[in-house]
Amino acid sequence: MKKAVFPGTFDPITNGHLSIVNRASSLFDSLVVLVSLNPNKHPFFNAEERVELIRKVTAHLPNVTIDTHADLVVKYAKDHNINVIVRGVRNSLDYENELSLFHFNSEIDRTIETIVLMPSADNIFISSSAIRELATFGGDISKYVPGPIIDDVLEKFKK
Numbered sequence: 001m002k003k004a005v006f007p008g009t010f011d012p013i014t015n016g017h018l019s020i021v022n023r024a025s026s027l028f029d030s031l032v033v034l035v036s037l038n039p040n041k042h043p044f045f046n047a048e049e050r051v052e053l054i055r056k057v058t059a060h061l062p063n064v065t066i067d068t069h070a071d072l073v074v075k076y077a078k079d080h081n082i083n084v085i086v087r088g089v090r091n092s093l094d095y096e097n098e099l100s101l102f103h104f105n106s107e108i109d110r111t112i113e114t115i116v117l118m119p120s121a122d123n124i125f126i127s128s129s130a131i132r133e134l135a136t137f138g139g140d141i142s143k144y145v146p147g148p149i150i151d152d153v154l155e156k157f158k159k
Contacts, residue, residue: 002027004084004115007034007073010050011043012153014131016123018057018146020088023117025061032082033058037070044132045156053153057146074105077112085114090124 006024010017010033025031035050043050047068058064069076077085085105089095095116102114119126126144135141135157145153 001029002084003030003032003080003082004028004086005032005034005073005077005080005082006086006088007036007069007076008088009038009041009043009128010035010054011041011045011128012050012131012145012149013054013057014123014126014128015144015146016088016090016119016126019120019123020086020117021058021061021064024086025058025064028084029063031061031064031086032080033064033066034073034076035066035068036073037068039070049152049156053149056148056152072105072108074108074112078109083112085112087114087116088119089116090119090127 004024004027006021008017021031021033033054035047035054037047045053051066051068054066058066073085077083087098089098098116105112105114131141131144135153141153142150
């Protein structure tokens with residue numbers, strides 16, 4: 001069985017993230033969308049909210065599961081017998097960061113491979129931080145956030 005993990009903060013999940021989830025789920029028998037709990041980041045949505053938002057937009061994908069993890073992704077992969085990490089790269093800055101992370105992960109465990117999926121042209125500029133900023137100021141997020149969670153995201157910003 002080919003298994004992969006797609007880690008990220010997903011604060012919130014975007015159409016760009018979902019595009020990668022959809023494509024990766026067609027490449028692997030099992031895909032874990034891993035909500036990373038990074039102590040250096042201060043997400044707007046708590047872990048449970050992010051997991052629930054991802055569940056709503058991936059319900060149509062039977063081979064996708066959602067989990068959380070507060071340690072290195074490469075450790076999660078090793079502990080769960082997953083040998084592929086899926087990453088999305090939008091631009092050269094993302095590429096440089098991912099290249100460094102790939103080499104770091106390879107030093108930890110050479111048996112875990114990283115593959116990079118590029119976003120579609122209409123998702124290349126989308127980021128969770130831009131969506132949060134747009135929602136904070138009452139902008140229209142409907143082109144950037146999956147339809148089933150738009151109301152959830154907007155409700156969070158009303159509070």
